[in-house]
Amino acid sequence: MTNYLIRRIIQMMLVVLLAALFTYFLFNISPGGPLAGIQQQQQRLTREDLARLRAQYELDLYWPFRFSRWLIGLPNGPITIGGRDLFANTAVGCYLPRDEQIVIQDGQRVVTPAGCDQYVYLADIPELHPAIRSSNGILRGDFGRSTVIRTGQPVWGEMMTRLPATLELMLISTFLSFLIGIPIGIYSAIKQYSRFDYTFTTISFIGSAMPTFFFGLMLILVFTVFPNLLQDQFPWLPKLPPGSRLAVRPYAVAEWLPRVQPGTGMDRFLHLLMPVGVLTFFYMATWSRFVRSSMLEVMRQDYVRTARAKGLVEKVVIVKHALRNALIPFVTVAVLTIPGFFSGAIITETVFAWPGMGRLYYEALNRSDWPIALAFIFITAVLTVFATLLGDILYTVVDPRIKYT
Amino acid sequence: MNNTAPPGSEPNILLDVKDLKTYFYTEDGVVQAVNGVDFAIREGQVMGLVGESGCGKSVTSLSIMRLLGGSGKIVEGEVWLRDRNLATLPEEEMVKLRGGALSMIFQQPTSCLNPIFRVGDQVAEVLIQHQGMTKEQAWNRAVEMLARVGIPDAGRRAKSFPHEISGGQAQRVMIAMALSCLPDLLIADEPTTALDVTIQAQILELMRRMQTEMGTTILLITHDLGVIAEMCDHVAVMYAGLIVEYTDVNTLFEDPLHPYTEGLMAAIPVLGDVRDSLAVIPGTVPDLINLPPGCKFAPRCPYAREVCSQEAPPLIEAKPGHKVRCWILHPQTSAQWAGYTKTDWRFTGEEVFAQPAAATGGTDVS
Secondary structure, X not given: OHHHHHHHHHHHHHHHHHHHHHHHHHHHHOOOOOOHHHHHHOOOOOHHXXXXXXXXXXXOEOHHHHHHHHHHOOOOOOEEEOOEEEOOOOEEEEEEEEOOEEEEEOOXXXXXXXXXXXXXXXXXXXXXXXXXXXXXXXXXXXXXXXOOOOOOOEHXXXXXXXXXXXXXXXXXXXXXXXXXXXXXXXHHHHOOOOHHHHHHHHHHHHHHHOOHHHHHHHHHHHHHHHHHHHOOOOOOOOOOOOOOOOOOOOEOOOOOOOOEOOOOHHHHHHHHHHHHHHHHHHHHHHHHHHHHHHHHHHHOOXXXXXXXXXXXXXXXXXXXXXXXXXXXXXXXXXXXXXXXXXXXXXXXXXXXXXXXXHHHHHHHHHOOOHHHHHHHHHHHXXXXXXXXXXXXXXXXXXXXXXXXX | OOOOOOOOOOOOEEEEEEXXXXXXXXXXXXXXXXXXXXXXXXXXXXXXXXXXXXXOHXXXXXXXXXXXXXXXXXXXXXXXXXXXXXXXXXXXXXXXHEOOOEEEEOOOHHHHOOOOOOHHHHHHHHHHHHHOOOHHHHHHXXXXXXXXXXXXXXXXXXXXXXXXXXXXXXXXXXXXXXXXXXXXXXXXXXXXXXXXXHHHHHHHHHHHHHHHHHOOEEEEEEOOHHHHHHHOOEEEEEEOOEEEEEEEHHHHHHOOOOHHHHHHHHOOOOOOXXXXXXXXXXXXXXXXXXXXXXXXXXXHOOOOOHHHHOOOOOOEEEEOOEEEOOHHHOOOOHHHHOOOEOOOOOOOOOHHHHOOOOOOOOOEOO
């Protein structure tokens, strides 16, 4: 087991590193970026202005160096060994890039190839990118600073203000979906092809097939837009807040409920209803289908017949002999919800303006706030590999057949 | 069989199956897996139920246990275990019988044990369920039973999980589990089919030993006539959901009456007898959804005459204690086969279907 764990942890580090490298590379080659907007708005920027702006986002450095600085905070200047600077004259970037230029001169096309008018050398880094403005590297716990959404503010702090909202939303919906989905799955499997089974497999099918944004919008339509129009005639119709986590001023829901004060438990509850409803429905559909098929698989096994042949009552056969086996794959898949507690539900949070991680990521992508987007992906990747490891370890706990060496 | 006598009137009959019909209701139609099976087992005897795959042997045993699952249903017939009709017994009563008076072992011993429980606990579970033992008592008794079925170092082995023991050991565990409550009847559904030959012999030896020690009545289901010869007192041969021949084991091997049994016997390779090809019964088992009219074996029978495909023969007592379901031996129709010759069951191609009842060589039966 120890050997296995050591091997797994080395593999995990490799996977995270590769994931980080790929995401960084992809962000680097993708069009747009933090400068795209500025360039469009301000046509008259001089080359020097642009260079200064580029340097602000570290875009003057070549991307492998930028990646390394983002990951571990190095290089942050020439390497000093025994009082001597090494590689000080190595070019690590280009401060003033030059596009390809074609000039007609004496009827001749003169092509000046793209190149660099002023390189950035390793020795320039402390001056161009002083330590105070640079990240120590994500591996050392410094997630850098937001460039657009909270310009100049640490990414970590911004994420921490968002995390409680996401945790609240995800924990409640995951818990509820387990609570509803698992029993439905079990019962559907036991009563396969019954009316109950048909009803709930249909509902589950709808739940997992319907996009959350659509279901979310439908809920807003039914519980906010319609009551808004109809409350004059039907004052008992409840009108739910369509978004955000807390209200700013008191609001009325329905005639049978006193005005809700912002920040109270009732206020939180009402705001949670719709996003939790959407997510619970969606997850419940997945879990009930998973448990149903897993249970059906197990109910066919010979040992379930043996359990019946032993004279055990049906309840014991199902709960002790079938369910325990059916939950083995479930447990290991269920731990994969852990990264979701951090990353949230991107679409649902966006639809309901929920101030959580998912929405932060969505905004970061939309507005090219790379440090936030990269930190989000990096942490999700780390959590995912850890959840996978946890799942594999749990396997050995729940299934005696599995041992790692 | 004592079809007319009231059940239980003969004290030494333990299990009496009468006209059992079990059908499976599937999307393709009604599968008539067991189509009117009659047999009886006397106390302390070993009865064999033999037949090829899909003839309804296992369904018969599962019907006795009432473990048919969702789509299977006993549509007709009675299954008397002493004075109780298992076919109509309420499920609550049935639960008490299973594992207690009535127990069963299966074909794939390894997959029949629950992979996540220790084998000792699985044996102990029966004792807790039926004899109300405490966990500790049951465990000790389970270890005792495991030792008795020949598992070496039973105390330690009882703590193993099913994947840690071999197939033969798993079958021993299953036998220990099945016998731990001293059942009246043990149903063994192909208990040695999944095991290799040496282990087969050991398991059969064990079953015979336990049978003599505990006096358990056994219903042994197999497709292996060798196992039948070694283990059984009486044999019922099944074909397409029906018993076609029923007699004691010696008579069956010496004087098989039904053409199907005859074919089965001919198909056994004989040691030292060098042949170019083995004897076969041509064709395949009929589709249990669309059963042929008349005798179910007629399409494959080299002796078949017109009557065979028109009317189903009844099970008659052709000789004392020897029942057979065949028109050849039926008093009303046997005249049609006067002086027919028996085949040696070596066919090539479609000849049986081409020339029904033709003498293809072999010995003259007078």
